[in-house]
Amino acid sequence: MDHGAHAAVMESHWGGGVSPFAATWQKTMMWIFIVTDGLLFSGLLCGYGFLRMANTIPWPKQSAVFSIPFIALMTFILITSSATMGTAVGAARLGDRRTAVRFLWLTILGGAAFLGCQAYEWTHVIHDGARLYGPLSGSELAHLGVPRQFPAAFFILTGFHGSHVLSGLVILTITALRTGLGKTPAQGVEMAGLYWHFVDLVWVFIFTLFYLV
Amino acid sequence: MSESTHGSPYRVYWITWAILLVITVAMLMAERFHMPRWFLIVFLVAFMMVKATMIGGNFMHLRFEKRNLAVMVAAGLLVTSLILFAYIAPESWSVLRSTVR
Structure with missing residues (x-):
């Protein structure tokens, strides 16, 4: 192969320039991470759908097992924390560090409240006899006749989501402290915000598909 | 506030x-x-x-954001999830049918 032909094959004709998404590499990588992490939850939700649709034992009515108003409260807390996070990102972009830090701490408060509610819900459901492998024989859930896949799906879905909330809280705490010290640029707050909104986004799917449908 | x-x-x-x-x-x-x-x-x-x-x-x-970023995210998540679900759903029904028989 002569040099001209070799160059024609090897040379990139990429027309996207150095930033095809018009975003920094940090933001691009964050989005790629969000897509891959979203696929994890997509797989879990599809697995849950399989367990539910293939089950010969009817899936229980969610309101018989959970307090739906309490789950609605958790949803309200998470949506509100997303709004405070958005405000923190907006303030950081405008260079208003004080407002950014204040709203970051409000977001952390919301996230901690959500996790507290989830811990309460888990305690309640475990007390009713839910175990990862199925309901305890003789327990309240066993009397309701829930299939053994039901508590498994509950613990896996909400557990994975809760672990994301927990890691989000760690990221937000570090971001709030560093932003307060002027060490994190606006983009750092934005990256933390993307992750937090993603956690909220996943909850929208879990809330609808597991608790309401 | x-x-x-x-x-x-x-x-x-x-x-x-x-x-x-x-x-x-x-x-x-x-x-x-x-x-x-x-x-x-x-x-x-x-x-x-x-x-x-x-x-x-x-x-x-x-x-x-630039549209190609939005499309990458939305299509990446939506299309792959739908493909995954499309492969799983018929399988779950066949499992259900075979168990009921």
């Missing part, structure tokens, strides 16, 4: 928040209207997608 929260820079987040709450309440109330099960599922899934679009568009700023 500072004065600026109600001003134009952060308004989009709080309007989105209010709409998300209204949709959530509508989803919670839907069951009380005794609609057919298939219609309830379609209703809930449709509003779930509206909420997801609002979070992605307004909170995650996808509306304001």
Whole structure:
């Protein structure tokens, strides 16, 4: 192969320039991470759908097992924390560090409240006899006749989501402290915000598909 | 909450928040209207997608990003999830049929 032909094959004709998404590499990588992490939850939700649709034992009515108003409260807390996070990102972009830090701490408060509610819900459901492998024989859930896949799906879905909330809280705490010290640029707050909104986004799917449908 | 929260820079987040709450309440109330099960599922899934679009568009700023980034994210998640579900759903029904027999 002569040099001209070799160059024609090897040379990139990429027309996207150095930033095809018009975003920094940090933001691009964050989005790629969000897509891959979203696929994890997509797989879990599809697995849950399989367990539910293939089950010969009817899936229980969610309101018989959970307090739906309490789950609605958790949803309200998470949506509100997303709004405070958005405000923190907006303030950081405008260079208003004080407002950014204040709203970051409000977001952390919301996230901690959500996790507290989830811990309460888990305690309640475990007390009713839910175990990862199925309901305890003789327990309240066993009397309701829930299939053994039901508590498994509950613990896996909400557990994975809760672990994301927990890691989000760690990221937000570090971001709030560093932003307060002027060490994190606006983009750092934005990256933390993307992750937090993603956690909220996943909850929208879990809330609808597991608790309401 | 500072004065600026109600001003134009952060308004989009709080309007989105209010709409998300209204949709959530509508989803919670839907069951009380005794609609057919298939219609309830379609209703809930449709509003779930509206909420997801609002979070992605307004909170995650996808509306304001370059379109190819938004398409990569939305198509990447939606298409792969649908393919995954399309492969799983018939399998689950066949498992159900074989178990019932």
